[in-house]
Amino acid sequence: MSLLESREVSKLYQMGSTSVTALDNVSLKVNEGEFVAIQGTSGSGKSTLLNIVGGLDHPTSGEVFFNARPLGPFSKREMARYRRYSVGMIFQNFNLIPTMNAQENVGLALAFGGLRGTQRNNKASELLNRVGLADRLTHRPGELSGGEQQRVAIARALANNPKVLLADEPTGNLDSTRAHELLELLRRMASSDALTILMVTHDRELATSFADRIIQMKDGAVVDEG
Amino acid sequence: MNFFDILQLAFRNLRQAKLRALLTTMGVVVGVAVIVTMVSFGLGLQQNMLARFGALDLFNEITVFGRSLTNLATAGFDRQTGRTNEGGERRGPRLKPDKNPTRILDDAAIAEIAKIPGVAYIQPTISLYVYTRANGHVRFEPAAGASVPNGSSRFKTFLAGGMISSADADEAVVTDSFTEDFGFENPADAVGQTIEFLAPPTNTNEKSKSEPSQAAEEGPANFFGIPLDEQDTTDASQTDLVARTFRIVGVLDLHLKDGPGQGGMVGLLPGAAIYVPVRAARQWALEHRGPMSQVALALARQSGSLNGSEAEGYDAAVIRVSDPVALTDVRKRLTDLGFGSFSIVDQIEQIKTVFLIIDSALGLLGGISLLVASFGIANTMIMSILERTREIGIMKAIGAEDREIKLIFFFEAAVIGACGGVIGVLAGWGMTALANRLAYRFILKPQGASFIDFFSLPPWLSASAIAFALVVSILAALYPAARAARIDPVRALRHD
Numbered sequence: 001m002s003l004l005e006s007r008e009v010s011k012l013y014q015m016g017s018t019s020v021t022a023l024d025n026v027s028l029k030v031n032e033g034e035f036v037a038i039q040g041t042s043g044s045g046k047s048t049l050l051n052i053v054g055g056l057d058h059p060t061s062g063e064v065f066f067n068a069r070p071l072g073p074f075s076k077r078e079m080a081r082y083r084r085y086s087v088g089m090i091f092q093n094f095n096l097i098p099t100m101n102a103q104e105n106v107g108l109a110l111a112f113g114g115l116r117g118t119q120r121n122n123k124a125s126e127l128l129n130r131v132g133l134a135d136r137l138t139h140r141p142g143e144l145s146g147g148e149q150q151r152v153a154i155a156r157a158l159a160n161n162p163k164v165l166l167a168d169e170p171t172g173n174l175d176s177t178r179a180h181e182l183l184e185l186l187r188r189m190a191s192s193d194a195l196t197i198l199m200v201t202h203d204r205e206l207a208t209s210f211a212d213r214i215i216q217m218k219d220g221a222v223v224d225e226g
Numbered sequence: 227m228n229f230f231d232i233l234q235l236a237f238r239n240l241r242q243a244k245l246r247a248l249l250t251t252m253g254v255v256v257g258v259a260v261i262v263t264m265v266s267f268g269l270g271l272q273q274n275m276l277a278r279f280g281a282l283d284l285f286n287e288i289t290v291f292g293r294s295l296t297n298l299a300t301a302g303f304d305r306q307t308g309r310t311n312e313g314g315e316r317r318g319p320r321l322k323p324d325k326n327p328t329r330i331l332d333d334a335a336i337a338e339i340a341k342i343p344g345v346a347y348i349q350p351t352i353s354l355y356v357y358t359r360a361n362g363h364v365r366f367e368p369a370a371g372a373s374v375p376n377g378s379s380r381f382k383t384f385l386a387g388g389m390i391s392s393a394d395a396d397e398a399v400v401t402d403s404f405t406e407d408f409g410f411e412n413p414a415d416a417v418g419q420t421i422e423f424l425a426p427p428t429n430t431n432e433k434s435k436s437e438p439s440q441a442a443e444e445g446p447a448n449f450f451g452i453p454l455d456e457q458d459t460t461d462a463s464q465t466d467l468v469a470r471t472f473r474i475v476g477v478l479d480l481h482l483k484d485g486p487g488q489g490g491m492v493g494l495l496p497g498a499a500i501y502v503p504v505r506a507a508r509q510w511a512l513e514h515r516g517p518m519s520q521v522a523l524a525l526a527r528q529s530g531s532l533n534g535s536e537a538e539g540y541d542a543a544v545i546r547v548s549d550p551v552a553l554t555d556v557r558k559r560l561t562d563l564g565f566g567s568f569s570i571v572d573q574i575e576q577i578k579t580v581f582l583i584i585d586s587a588l589g590l591l592g593g594i595s596l597l598v599a600s601f602g603i604a605n606t607m608i609m610s611i612l613e614r615t616r617e618i619g620i621m622k623a624i625g626a627e628d629r630e631i632k633l634i635f636f637f638e639a640a641v642i643g644a645c646g647g648v649i650g651v652l653a654g655w656g657m658t659a660l661a662n663r664l665a666y667r668f669i670l671k672p673q674g675a676s677f678i679d680f681f682s683l684p685p686w687l688s689a690s691a692i693a694f695a696l697v698v699s700i701l702a703a704l705y706p707a708a709r710a711a712r713i714d715p716v717r718a719l720r721h722d
Contacts, residue, residue, distance in 0.1 A: 051716050056622070056716050056719075076628055077627055077629075080626065080628070081625070081627075083622070083624065083625045084625020085625070091719065099238070099242055109624045111227050112227055114228075116230075156624060157624075
């Protein structure tokens with residue numbers, strides 16, 4: 001049974017009087033525990049799809065299902081809960097809060113999850129320890145390398161034990177060595193946590209070497225479901 | 227996220243832009259300080275004024291009126307008009323009863339009133355004008371009865387001597403001006419001297435007695451307890467005069483003192499130059515009544531409204547209540563008993579309304595400055611949303627609810643409001659203290675007056691000023707918070 005499914009998802013952007021189609025009837029399924037890469041050139045609509053699956057954006061038509069439940073009818077609050085507990089997201093530019101150190105960044109996600117005080121600090125340290133940053137707890141993003149920042153972001157994304165990790169060009173700002181290291185880490189964590197990973201990338205080589213399956217996208221449509 | 231997490235985040239965000247937070251807070255500080263200073267000035271004004279009234283026994287005294295002799299005498303003739311008739315023997319300020327009394331205020335009634343809960347004491351007012359001889363001078367002086375012992379503020383400050391020792395003592399207390407009029411060099415000399423009340427023998431000489439009655443009609447002549455129209459008299463055909471002798475035991479200090487609001491009325495007891503025990507005054511008034519009063523008495527007896535040898539009641543009495551709060555209840559009881567009454571509180575209520583308007587106007591001025599500060603808060607918040615768009619997007623992406631985003635902004639505004647409020651109250655308090663010092667140093671002291679606190683800063687004012695600042699700040703954050711919650715995370719995350 002598929003954990004994630006998009007059924008005829010379309011997304012139109014209104015640009016003045018003309019409308020631009022970002023997604024055109026995208027249907028795909030991701031099974032539990034799978035590491036799926038969506039590969040496509042820039043502008044192929046892969047990030048838009050990821051945002052819709054991640055509950056940050058709404059499709060113009062079509063429906064996304066998580067665990068066979070449609071996201072469409074969710075209230076804003078339910079959507080926030082979905083982002084908090086069901087999916088974790090990482091981004092190309094890391095999106096860490098620059099004024100908070102590593103522990104605080106992870107702690108913020110834990111705070112939204114309702115953890116407090118020492119419990120929260122311990123959980124944050126533990127998560128950072130898992131991504132190999134035990135000695136970087138009090139460093140701010142500006143004091144960390146790109147790879148380290150992305151690992152903080154992974155720790156944050158996994159803070160509330162989601163079933164799915166959505167990665168939007170996670171290695172886009174990293175050199176190939178760091179990129180490989182990071183994807184190794186993701187794979188390890190995915191297998192130990194039975195995590196489902198949906199990763200968007202333009203890099204075919206990375207996708208083929210790490211993903212179980214590659215979905216090809218072009219001009220807002222799926223051209224190959226792998 | 228719980229309360230503390232959000233508060234912590236709010237503090238962190240404010241620390242991020244310290245100067246901006248500080249300047250925004252300063253706006254609130256100024257607004258609150260202005261409110262506090264303005265309103266506490268208004269309250270101080272009111273409090274100082276009411277304190278003066280209070281010190282003068284005007285708040286806890288009631289004048290109660292019974293049916294006067296004149297009323298009794300004319301009972302059979304003009305009952306239907308029912309207008310208040312001016313008691314012939316009454317002096318001092320013309321205090322009018324709220325309603326026409328239907329009962330005679332005799333000793334039994336006095337005893338009954340004394341039993342009303344809340345009544346501390348009651349003292350009949352007996353005022354008379356008598357020819358008085360002392361220290362070789364004879365003058366026509368106002369005299370009054372005084373209860374012994376007496377709790378009125380009038381008998382608190384003596385220049386020399388003290389209060390009459392007992393209700394039966396042939397002793398008198400006189401005013402400072404009395405001692406001057408009678409040629410004593412200084413007030414202390416008068417203590418121990420005797421004064422004589424002079425009257426014709428019981429079969430009265432009509433001509434000489436008509437004069438006092440006329441004078442008696444001119445009540446307000448001694449409004450401030452100081453006789454205005456003195457009638458020095460050289461008439462001293464002492465041979466066939468009767469006299470009653472009193473020994474002066476005390477000289478009252480009624481001189482107007484420095485400072486605002488002092489002097490003037492002390493309690494509702496009519497002023498006089500000489501005070502003798504009530505019983506002695508009553509006896510004298512009945513034995514040596516004027517011809518008008520005699521006519522009235524005869525008429526009253528004839529009409530049957532006053533029977534046999536019964537004496538008429540007192541025109542009025544002054545009641546002192548133990549607690550100003552009980553005043554209204556006591557007055558109601560008096561009305562039920564059939565007496566009229568007067569209380570200065572009727573007037574005070576109007577004064578309070580005026581003060582309420584003044585305070586509101588002053589508060590409004592402060593409110594305007596706080597309003598200006600609230601625009602500052604809204605501006606700061608909107609600025610910080612623009613700066614933190616990405617951060618808000620991140621928080622939404624990792625699962626923040628709109629409600630939580632809003633709360634963060636409300637808490638930031640609340641922190642600004644609360645800090646501004648507390649500092650503003652302290653600043654306002656400092657300003658009032660400074661103003662008091664300056665007023666004392668440059669205005670009061672050169673005039674030889676004592677220190678006066680012009681401001682009143684009660685805890686409720688501080689608390690409500692802070693609460694007001696808090697509420698205004700949160701209101702100012704309404705729009706920015708809603709705007710922050712509306713931020714589209716997709717766009718915010720693309721934002722650099």
